[in-house]
Amino acid sequence: MSNSPAQTYLARTFEDDRYAWTREPRVRRRAVVAEVALVVALVAATLVAASTDEEWPTWFFVAWMVGMLGFIPLHSLLNLGIRGVLDRDKRSLDEHQRRLGERSHTAVAWPSTALTFAAWTGAVAVVGLTGHVMLALCLGFLLWFASGLLTYWHLAWTSPEEPADADL
Amino acid sequence: MGRQPKSEADKVHDRIGVLRADRGVSRKELAEAVGVHPQTIGYVERGEYSPSLALALRIARYFELPVEAIFSLDPLPSLSQELLRRTS
Numbered sequence: 001m002s003n004s005p006a007q008t009y010l011a012r013t014f015e016d017d018r019y020a021w022t023r024e025p026r027v028r029r030r031a032v033v034a035e036v037a038l039v040v041a042l043v044a045a046t047l048v049a050a051s052t053d054e055e056w057p058t059w060f061f062v063a064w065m066v067g068m069l070g071f072i073p074l075h076s077l078l079n080l081g082i083r084g085v086l087d088r089d090k091r092s093l094d095e096h097q098r099r100l101g102e103r104s105h106t107a108v109a110w111p112s113t114a115l116t117f118a119a120w121t122g123a124v125a126v127v128g129l130t131g132h133v134m135l136a137l138c139l140g141f142l143l144w145f146a147s148g149l150l151t152y153w154h155l156a157w158t159s160p161e162e163p164a165d166a167d168l
Numbered sequence: 169m170g171r172q173p174k175s176e177a178d179k180v181h182d183r184i185g186v187l188r189a190d191r192g193v194s195r196k197e198l199a200e201a202v203g204v205h206p207q208t209i210g211y212v213e214r215g216e217y218s219p220s221l222a223l224a225l226r227i228a229r230y231f232e233l234p235v236e237a238i239f240s241l242d243p244l245p246s247l248s249q250e251l252l253r254r255t256s
Binding site: 094160163 | 204
């Protein structure tokens with residue numbers, strides 16, 4: 001019986017050597033910083049929009065769309081940098097990769113719970129203080145989304161530098 | 169499952185690099201034979217990851233050596249030192 005991890009299509013994509021440059025710690029950490037900055041900027045934009053009288057300002061809609069569309073390539077880059085360890089079928093991971101994923105899940109468990117709590121309380125606070133339901137939903141979504149991203153950020157930031165050429 | 173060593177005393181020392189060089193085996197070939205990704209072999213060689221018992225046994229079986237000849241909780245003497253000790 002083979003002990004080798006199963007090579008699913010998704011696993012093969014994440015293991016592709018064409019994306020080796022994304023696995024360098026410098027690239028991974030820059031992707032984390034960019035994602036954190038994007039989420040913080042969107043939260044700030046939501047709060048600014050909530051402080052106005054308009055329910056759904058045009059500038060906020062544009063900022064939201066740009067931010068969400070920008071997130072797609074950014075997160076793809078970050079995910080390639082961590083070989084998709086958190087998204088792949090467990091059967092395609094070896095014991096070290098599973099260990100890395102579990103370590104990050106454990107490390108951010110409390111901050112993630114705190115952010116989820118902040119998502120609910122923040123959304124309720126925005127509705128209570130301003131009456132803007134849509135913006136409250138946006139704020140809640142962003143904070144809940146960030147709570148899920150914490151594991152990715154932790155793994156991308158802390159993953160050790162990969163050993164050199166496997167053919168050696 | 170294995171784990172990252174938390175301290176120097178927690179580290180598992182190994183001779184995988186030397187054995188691979190001796191047998192002319194690449195990390196990729198060894199990884200395929202024992203069912204892990206090549207970078208995991210690299211982490212084990214660098215002492216950044218302590219393999220599970222199952223992985224250590226598979227590596228030992230691949231090299232046809234007892235597991236204690238490849239892995240140790242104490243720093244392993246070089247093979248040349250070992251040879252010298254046995255022949256003197």
